[in-house]
Amino acid sequence: MPAAARPNTKPPVAPRDAAPRVAAAPAKRRAGRPATAVLDQAVITSAALQLIGKSGYDGLTMAALARSLNVAPSALYNHVASKRDVLVLVEDHLAALVDVSAFGAEPWDEAVRRWAWSYRDVFSKHTPLIPVIAVLPVTDAPQTLAMYEAVSQGLREAGFPEERIISSIVALESFIFGSAFDVTAPADIFDPGSMAESTPSFTAAVRSLAEQGHEKPADAAFSLGLEALISGLGALRR
Amino acid sequence: MPAAARPNTKPPVAPRDAAPRVAAAPAKRRAGRPATAVLDQAVITSAALQLIGKSGYDGLTMAALARSLNVAPSALYNHVASKRDVLVLVEDHLAALVDVSAFGAEPWDEAVRRWAWSYRDVFSKHTPLIPVIAVLPVTDAPQTLAMYEAVSQGLREAGFPEERIISSIVALESFIFGSAFDVTAPADIFDPGSMAESTPSFTAAVRSLAEQGHEKPADAAFSLGLEALISGLGALRR
DNA sequence: ACCACTAAATGAATGCCATTCATTTATGAT
DNA sequence: ATCATAAATGAATGGCATTCATTTAGTGGT
Structure with a gap:
């Protein structure tokens, strides 16, 4: 406890409006409860x-x-209560932008596909939130919870066994979060540079992708993984 | 440019060792090049x-x-050059701990399985590194690059088409990174609390998992997703 | 009408943080 | 011997989130 000097402990010392205010900026508010609250x-x-x-x-x-x-x-x-709280507010706002409308309107696999792409696209612009979301209790984020409800219901109607629904969602979400980081990676992230000779298989694979691939690499990987997950998880249905 | 006072611009003022040093702490080093460098x-x-x-x-x-x-x-x-550099050094050290020994010694799917579990376990204790790794050029991390080389070679020998190898690795890695966050999530992260009535499907799914599941939830989801990815990606082989 | 309470603002202060820079000193090379 | 360089110091900078005493304006109670 340093307990050095304490703040504001001077008498009011009122700058009683005696000084001629010429045109003193947008008249900074002074302390005290404002007529109508500005913040929420x-x-x-x-x-x-x-x-x-x-x-x-x-x-x-x-x-x-x-x-x-x-x-x-x-x-x-x-x-x-904290800056983290601000991040949680932002996160929950973004969750509402994720498209879950295909659940109930399309076959389950197509619904998952649209949800996953939308989810990734929204959060690839907000990767600093991912470490926050990933450990955030759902109670603290109502819009996020609403998204989970839509997906859970979709999977249940598709015939997923109840006790595998959460694991399936978590698996998909993990893939989505990881993929969101990829989107922001620099284009030359896999250029082995001077280490090319010591990593022949990797270097050849990178070169081959660059020559063959037309999509952006992050999109190709996301598509590949998502389709693998959809078909793999689909086998769980009864 | 504040350019206020400048530092150290006083004469040497040498405290010439005249004062009797009684037992003055571990004798703080003074400035100047040390006999042998302590840092690297x-x-x-x-x-x-x-x-x-x-x-x-x-x-x-x-x-x-x-x-x-x-x-x-x-x-x-x-x-x-920066704190980020320290994180990169740590990351690359950890990459060397990831087990790639099964590539070349086991069937490709078993090798991927062991690699993925090991990779997740190492980085689940170091999630703050993930945003750094995910966008780090491979050139800056030789051990990480060595890991990629081992995996690339394993997948090639397993018959994966050259141009899909990188995408497959990226997809797996994205899933692994996302899953590493899950490991650190609080146990009650999915407790819907007071929102339970408005999210019936989700709530039922959470309850069902809690009753049925014996594994830790993060492990169940990782296992489910990984097996789905392995079988989905396996279909690419020629 | 008065009074107590509370909500919502201020601004000063705290104790962190990463990073920069002039300076000092020992060492190895010319 | 001289000199450039490498590797340390400590002071300073300008940021950051957060806390707290204080001020003010409404609200609810008697």
Whole structure:
């Protein structure tokens, strides 16, 4: 406990509006409860999303977020407990963008396909959220939970045995999260450079893919793995 | 450009060893090139691993790393360009721990199985590295590249068409990385809590897994997905 | 009408963090 | 001997999330 100097412990010292304010900027609010509240979780979420869009996740700081809302950083903490909370809010917002509409309207395999591609595409732009989502209790993210419900129901109607439904979803989701990272990898990530001679099989495989493949490599791998998973998991149905 | 005060610009002021040193701590080194260098990338890597083992990734800071080596934080920057470099060194060290010995000694599917389980187990204790690895050019990580070479060669000998080898590896690796996160998730991550009534299919599936499953849920999902991938990808062989 | 309470803001302070830089000193090469 | 270089130091910078005492404005109770 350092307990050095304590803040604000000076008398009001009121700068009593005696000084002639010429045109002093947009008149910074002073302390105190505002007439109508400016912050809530919804506006924080949407400001965070805009900020991420403009400056990426490196630009998402509590200070920058507060600035974009014309508010002091400390004000945010009346509505979220931590920066992680902000990330959870963003995550749950994105979950609502994932397309589950094919469940119930298309054959189960096609529904899984559309869901998986959509899920990957949404989160490939938000990979820093993945470590957060992956360990997030579903209770804390209602939209995410709604997505799971749609998928669970789809798999059940397709004849998946009840006790394998969660494992199947987790397996698919793991693949999706891992694949989301790939999307953001640099194009030359597999260039062996000076090590080419010592890794002949790998080097040949990389070269062959570059010559043959027309799709983006991340898409080719995702398609390959997803189709393998769909047909492998499909064998579980009764 | 703040360009305020500049550092160290005082005369040597040498505390010429006149003061009687009673037993003054472990005699902090003063500046200047030491008789024999104490730091190199190998000792930094092993110190980082020890530190991670003791304090986790939150405890891995440049300051803590330097302290564990009895060195000033700035000294580290003579050997690595950034903290990210330290993470890359650690990652590549771990890659060497992944078991690829079954390639060439076992049937291809069994080799993939052992490799995948080993890979997941190693990195499930190091999930903060995953966002780094996933976008890391292979040239920067020789051990990782060696692992890819072993797997590539195994798949080629198993009859996988050259141009699908990389995609197959990427698909497997994506699944492995995603699954590594699952291992660290809290046990009750799927407890729908108060939302249970609004998510009947999901809730029933969770309950059913809890009743039926004996394995840890993350292991069940990994096993399910891995077997699906192995059999799905196996169909590519000629 | 008054009063107590509470919600929502401020801004100052804390203690971290990675990274940079001028400087010092020992060593090996010319 | 001289000199460039490698490898250390410690001070400084500018960030970061978070905490806290304080201020103010509404709300509900008597």
